[in-house]
Amino acid sequence: MSLVARHLEAAGIPTVIVGSARDIVEECGVPRFLFVDFPLGNPCGKPWDAAMQYKIVGGALELLERAWLPRTTVQRPETWAQGEADERWRERFMWVGDDNREALARAGEARRRAQASRQQGNEAAE
């Protein structure tokens, strides 16, 4: 999506990205980025919270209008967690630890085997 923003901007259409994967967007390099520090899936606000969504979208519009140079990141003040337990979303996502390392290796191996046999099937069909 950052690549699309860069293309549009170079073509003269000003852009703003609203997102939650800060490192991916900033490493690509975009003109304007509104960072919402939420789990992936709800960058425009919490589900069913129309008031919050309206404010975040308004923030994106304001950033479009007011940024004066590229790589402008603005972080929204909203936070996801209501309590300490909720904060664990950060560590749980794509978790790798002693409790799942073997299972991940096995699942990856199975996925590669399935891909290889699909490829063989396609070649046989051609």
Added chain:
Amino acid sequence: MSQGISHRSYVSYIDKSREYYAASGYERPYRWAHFEDVPFARLAKPLSQCRVGVVTTADLGPSTAPRSTKLYTVPNAEGGRLFTEKSWDREATHTDDPETYLPLARLAEHAAAGHIGALNPRFYGVPTDYSQRLTLEHDAPQVEAWMREDGVDIALLVPL
């Protein structure tokens, strides 16, 4: 007083996905897009006169569909039936409310309040793809062409 931290507070998805796929036995890490130069265009007219186009990474169909069907543009009324199966945090949240990633109703409210000129009547879909070449050479120019056809002045892009 601040308690201080030893790691950055926000999640690094580049680090997380590299470690996750390495643990799954994939030896070569994904190469994320990275540029030194960043383009910049100024608004040509006041925000209150601008037509806004929205771009989403959500898909019209399941991710198993062939790639030629991926890129799309549809009327805003169809924004409620998108597929969002790719890489969001299923443990922490859900995507049952489309306004959390495709804020068409919220933008319409901003248009009604006079903050923007208009919300474009259709939006654009660029479902997540691992090929940066296809995104750059095929998808981005097509989205630009659609926006020009529609008279879109500014773009709001929301990756899931």
